[in-house]
Amino acid sequence: MTTLPVSDAELLRLDHQVCFSLHAASRAFGNVYRDALKELGLTYPQYLVMLVLWEHGPEPVKSIGERLRLDSGTLSPLLKRLETAGLVHRERSPEDERSVIIRLTGAGEELRERALPVPRRMMAATGLTVDELRTLRSLLGRVTGALDEA
Amino acid sequence: MTTLPVSDAELLRLDHQVCFSLHAASRAFGNVYRDALKELGLTYPQYLVMLVLWEHGPEPVKSIGERLRLDSGTLSPLLKRLETAGLVHRERSPEDERSVIIRLTGAGEELRERALPVPRRMMAATGLTVDELRTLRSLLGRVTGALDEA
DNA sequence: CGCAAGTTAGTTGTGCACAACTCAATTGAC
DNA sequence: GTCAATTGAGTTGTGCACAACTAACTTGCG
Numbered sequence: 001m002t003t004l005p006v007s008d009a010e011l012l013r014l015d016h017q018v019c020f021s022l023h024a025a026s027r028a029f030g031n032v033y034r035d036a037l038k039e040l041g042l043t044y045p046q047y048l049v050m051l052v053l054w055e056h057g058p059e060p061v062k063s064i065g066e067r068l069r070l071d072s073g074t075l076s077p078l079l080k081r082l083e084t085a086g087l088v089h090r091e092r093s094p095e096d097e098r099s100v101i102i103r104l105t106g107a108g109e110e111l112r113e114r115a116l117p118v119p120r121r122m123m124a125a126t127g128l129t130v131d132e133l134r135t136l137r138s139l140l141g142r143v144t145g146a147l148d149e150a
Numbered sequence: 151m152t153t154l155p156v157s158d159a160e161l162l163r164l165d166h167q168v169c170f171s172l173h174a175a176s177r178a179f180g181n182v183y184r185d186a187l188k189e190l191g192l193t194y195p196q197y198l199v200m201l202v203l204w205e206h207g208p209e210p211v212k213s214i215g216e217r218l219r220l221d222s223g224t225l226s227p228l229l230k231r232l233e234t235a236g237l238v239h240r241e242r243s244p245e246d247e248r249s250v251i252i253r254l255t256g257a258g259e260e261l262r263e264r265a266l267p268v269p270r271r272m273m274a275a276t277g278l279t280v281d282e283l284r285t286l287r288s289l290l291g292r293v294t295g296a297l298d299e300a
Numbered sequence: 301c302g303c304a305a306g307t308t309a310g311t312t313g314t315g316c317a318c319a320a321c322t323c324a325a326t327t328g329a330c
Numbered sequence: 331g332t333c334a335a336t337t338g339a340g341t342t343g344t345g346c347a348c349a350a351c352t353a354a355c356t357t358g359c360g
Binding site for chain 2 (some may be wrong): 014015016017018019020021022023024025026027028029031032033035044048051068069119120122123125126127128130132133134135136137139140141142143144145146147148149150
């Protein structure tokens with residue numbers, strides 16, 4: 001892979017553009033998800049938590065936070081809202097009283113069916129091919145990994 | 151570019167990974183920027199506004215919002231904080247009294263020098279090559295464009 | 301001219317994200 | 331066994347993002 005020489009100024013501009021593009025794309029996704037999830041009564045971060053529970057079953061707050069890279073300051077109020085909405089149930093772990101297990105209610109389980117068509121709509125909205133989505137996912141994963149080092 | 155057939159299930163999973171990767175990468179960038187900008191007393195969105203002003207000079211709130219794709223509900227309090235920090239000055243436009251012009255103060259201009267090394271640090275932290283950064287920027291730009299349609 | 305429609309900032313309310321902190325439960329060093 | 335350090339959840343405070351709304355101003359149509 002050969003590359004023409006790149007000036008310092010261009011490098012800096014490129015960096016700005018990448019950071020900004022990432023920021024903008026993330027918000028653009030949020031806006032489209034807002035519509036797609038409106039009828040389910042979920043926000044995107046709430047949807048992410050539900051995905052974890054649908055896939056893995058009951059989990060302590062800690063595990064959910066590790067999977068989504070979110071801390072308790074974000075998850076605690078979010079989970080409280082999901083509980084108020086009747087989608088999850090919170091109970092102290094018998095083995096370790098510090099730990100709180102999050103478990104889907106019947107309504108939470110049932111919501112899964114209505115959420116099934118969402119990913120397809122989102123994917124179509126990106127306008128990318130499968131190969132491009134793969135490339136994008138791969139680059140983003142490497143960036144996140146590298147940034148997490150620092 | 152040939153692509154093997156992809157099952158529905160795989161498509162849906164891939165989509166989740168892309169959206170989540172984007173979300174995670176955006177937050178990872180935010181965390182690294184938080185450190186890089188701490189000594190300047192700026193958050194990343196505040197830094198974006200300063201970049202616009204450093205590059206284009208005095209601008210009405212509307213123009214800044216268009217460049218950064220942010221609405222007045224986000225910008226008004228953010229600009230008020232920059233004003234409190236002594237970095238910008240806000241004045242009504244003489245021609246159009248509805249419009250508010252944002253102008254850098256002396257301190258705001260001077261901050262530019264101290265902000266110069268930031269992009270290089272960020273770029274190094276991504277761990278990507280120039281070609282990869284270009285690819286990433288291009289894909290993100292297309293995604294954002296497509297999502298803004300919907 | 302005079303008023304309806306559109307534009308521009310700002311306000312309010314909700315929710316996410318994270319730092320810094322508290323508190324209770326657990327673990328480990330001694 | 332006791333107590334200090336660690337761990338897990340939650341709270342508080344700050345700031346971003348956006349929807350829905352208001353207020354002030356401008357423009358253009360009659």
